Amino acid sequence: MKNLQTFAQEFQKEMGWEISTASYQDTRASLLNNYMLLTTEVAEVAEELRKSFNQTNRAIGEGMDESEAFEKAKAMIKEDLGKEFADCIAYITKLANYFEVDLEASFYAKMEEVKNRSNKDIGVSR
Numbered sequence: 001m002k003n004l005q006t007f008a009q010e011f012q013k014e015m016g017w018e019i020s021t022a023s024y025q026d027t028r029a030s031l032l033n034n035y036m037l038l039t040t041e042v043a044e045v046a047e048e049l050r051k052s053f054n055q056t057n058r059a060i061g062e063g064m065d066e067s068e069a070f071e072k073a074k075a076m077i078k079e080d081l082g083k084e085f086a087d088c089i090a091y092i093t094k095l096a097n098y099f100e101v102d103l104e105a106s107f108y109a110k111m112e113e114v115k116n117r118s119n120k121d122i123g124v125s126r
């Protein structure tokens with residue numbers, strides 16, 4: 001993850017896509033713009049899921065077995081879903097880098113926190 005964050009930082013610098021730091025107002029606008037772009041990419045993940053469910057339902061309607069239909073739909077979206085995950089990671093790393101957050105350390109610390117949480121939902125699909 002550290003390598004990924006370093007790569008993202010260098011890539012964003014090379015492309016001229018860094019968070020603006022000219023003034024507080026510029027930084028604020030840049031952070032909000034990048035946050036907006038992140039949420040757009042998250043929605044694009046949902047769009048890929050929607051595509052796979054529609055394709056599955058179409059194939060089931062044409063007589064295909066449900067499991068086979070969904071496996072084919074999953075294969076159909078896999079490449080584009082990967083691209084959308086990558087887009088999400090690009091914006092997450094950009095925001096994390098700006099705030100000097102070590103995502104790997106934060107991830108493991110958060111998962112440990114979740115594991116030890118006492119108010120876990122019971123019987124809920126995730």
Ligand SMILES: [Mg+2]
Pocket residue numbers: 041044083084087
């Ligand atoms: Mg995208």
